[in-house]
Structures are given as C-alpha cells and as structure tokens.
Amino acid sequence: MADPGAAFVARDATAPPVPPGRLHRRELHVREVVREVAPGVRQRLWTFDGTVPGPVLRGRVGDTFEITLVNDGTLDHGIDFHAGAVAPDEVMRPIDPGQRLTYRFTATRAGIWMYHCSTMPMLHHIGNGMYGAVIVDPPDLPRVDREYVLVQSELYLGPDGEPGDLAAMQAERPDAVVFNGYPAQYAHRPLPARAGERVRVWLLDAGPNRDSSFHIVGAQFDTVYREGHWENRPTDPGGAQVLSLTPAGGGFVETVFPAAGHYPFVSHAMVDAERGARGLFEVR
Structure with a gap:
C-alpha cells in the first residue's frame, strides 16, 4: 500500500472505442511474465498479451469476434469468452506451449463480459492474472463525455x-x-x-x-x-x-x-x- 513513486505509470483506464466493421480479428498471446504488482512486490503472472487484466475488447450486438490464442508460455492454457454462446468442447480446450487455437463467436447479447483461462484449476489461472473484459454495447447506448x-x-x-x-x-x-x-x-x-x-x-x-x-x-x-x-x-x-x-x-x-x-x-x-x-x- 506504499506510494509507488514518481516513475509509476498507472494502467490507462480509458475505455477503447468501438472498432469499425462487424468482424473483429485479434491474436491474444499467452505470456508468463514477472511484473511488479505492488510497490516492491513482484509476481510471476500468467497473462493474455502480457498485461493484467488482459486487453479490453469491444464491439456491438451482432458483431463476430475471431480470436486466435497463441500459447507462448510454458504451461497449458485455454480461454473462455462469456460474451459468446458456444459449445465448450473444442474452443475452450487447453493448448500446449507453442500451439494455436481459433475461437470464433458472435455477440448476441449486450453487456461487459468476462474472458478467462479455461485450464484447470481455473481458480489458480484466474487468480494469477488470466482474465479480461469484452464490452458489447447495448444498441441504444448514448454517447458520454x-x-x-x-x-x-x-x-x-x-x-x-x-x-x-x-x-x-x-x-x-x-x-x-x-x-x-x-x-x-x-x-x-x-x-x-x-x-x-x-x-x-x-x-x-x-x-x-x-x-x-x-x-x-x-x-x-x-x-x-x-x-x-x-x-x-x-x-x-x-x-x-x-x-x-x-x-x-x-x-x-x-x-x-x-x-x-x-x-x-x-x-x-x-x-x-x-x-x-x-x-x-x-x-x-
């Protein structure tokens, strides 16, 4: 709980804009990194793209997301997108280091949805940094400042x-x-x-x-x-x-x-x- 010091840079909390188009393709890389998680405290985190939380994704109802998970880590990892209703069997399976998996879903419901590692024990993988958010805008969402x-x-x-x-x-x-x-x-x-x-x-x-x-x-x-x-x-x-x-x-x-x-x-x-x-x- 100490002051992190003058050189500390906070994570940008600004929400990303809705990207153009109705198909959103992205690679997410599993990276196991050592990061400072509090002043003077370091933890070996399991991450999506090297950050905790992982990147914030955004779209609209009816948009399709095509996410390719690339396991650049040393353990098996997977991914589960709450924003899509799909059979878990294939897309949520764990993949070994060096493997790739493509996860495609269409956002049919609005909200801010969690995504996270699907490898057991999920408690450990989520608790060690493997989570993020997908924003699916409601159709009538007004603009704000x-x-x-x-x-x-x-x-x-x-x-x-x-x-x-x-x-x-x-x-x-x-x-x-x-x-x-x-x-x-x-x-x-x-x-x-x-x-x-x-x-x-x-x-x-x-x-x-x-x-x-x-x-x-x-x-x-x-x-x-x-x-x-x-x-x-x-x-x-x-x-x-x-x-x-x-x-x-x-x-x-x-x-x-x-x-x-x-x-x-x-x-x-x-x-x-x-x-x-x-x-x-x-x-x-």
Whole structure:
C-alpha cells in the first residue's frame, strides 16, 4: 500500500472505442511474465498479451469476434469468452506451449463480459492474472463525455517473483484487492474529469472470489446497467449509491460530478477498500 513513486505509470483506464466493421480479428498471446504488482512486490503472472487484466475488447450486438490464442508460455492454457454462446468442447480446450487455437463467436447479447483461462484449476489461472473484459454495447447506448473501465480482482501472493499462492486462493485470503491489476493505483494517479461532464464507468468483477460494491464518494448514479439490464436511467426519479457485482458479473454506472474536487471511489466492502480497491477522480 506504499506510494509507488514518481516513475509509476498507472494502467490507462480509458475505455477503447468501438472498432469499425462487424468482424473483429485479434491474436491474444499467452505470456508468463514477472511484473511488479505492488510497490516492491513482484509476481510471476500468467497473462493474455502480457498485461493484467488482459486487453479490453469491444464491439456491438451482432458483431463476430475471431480470436486466435497463441500459447507462448510454458504451461497449458485455454480461454473462455462469456460474451459468446458456444459449445465448450473444442474452443475452450487447453493448448500446449507453442500451439494455436481459433475461437470464433458472435455477440448476441449486450453487456461487459468476462474472458478467462479455461485450464484447470481455473481458480489458480484466474487468480494469477488470466482474465479480461469484452464490452458489447447495448444498441441504444448514448454517447458520454468520458468512459472508463475498471476490473476488480484479487492478488494472492506467493514468494517474490513466483506465481500466486493457490492455497491462499482456496482459503480466500487475498493479500490485496485491486482495480486494473495494482492496489490503489488511481489514488496515486487519479482519473480526470470535469464538473458537469457525464462520466460512464464500466465495471467487471473478475474475482476469482470477492464480490464488488462500487461506490463514488460524493456522487450518485443516475444510470445503472447491470448484467444486461437497465436498472436506472437519468429520467427516473430514483438513483443508486452502489453497483453490486458477484464474481464474473459486470455492468456500468453513470454520474455527473456536481463541482470541482477530489471524489474517492471504492469497493464499499471496506476491508477490500483498505486492501487496495480504491482510487480517485480528480474533477476540475
């Protein structure tokens, strides 16, 4: 929980735009890398494309994704896209180091969907970094001034430079709970916004074990979209204070910051906020 220092660069939380076309082809490379996961703490992570979370993919209802998984690691790995309804037998099978697999699906339902390694024990593979998000825009999604993506997950640390501790994952004893892979990174590098702007925050709870209860201190949500369902709209008289998600659940919230200031955001499971599931919006 220390200050990561002046040279620290936070993960860019800006949501990617919807790419052109209706067919989205991409290679995802399994890479086993040693990364700093907290100040002075290194872990050997199993990743998609070398980052935790993996790349955020995006499309629209009716788009087709053709993802080629390339295993550049030393263990067998696979992939499971919740955004597609397909028989698991072939596309979710583990592949050995050096092998490739093409996974094709059509996005028929909107939401923010998890993808993750499909190799057993999935607890260990997800807990050691193999997860990411696919955003499938609802057909009537309005434009906003800013869009961010936050993926909540847990860290279960093994010895320095080694993979995460499976026994700690099984006992549900996280060392940290984080947004986008690093504890409290947006407390040190706040997310920018301006007063009066409409800000959308996409949330995915990658787990593998902890629920999320996303809250912005000093703000209210006039829009809540959870698991493919609109729960609040700006024209509704009611509002929301949290977006609650269970592992693999996703959605988004929108707010308009009323004035300049610093607005903390947390998982309101306060033990997890203190473990690192917190950040800051800097509103000018």
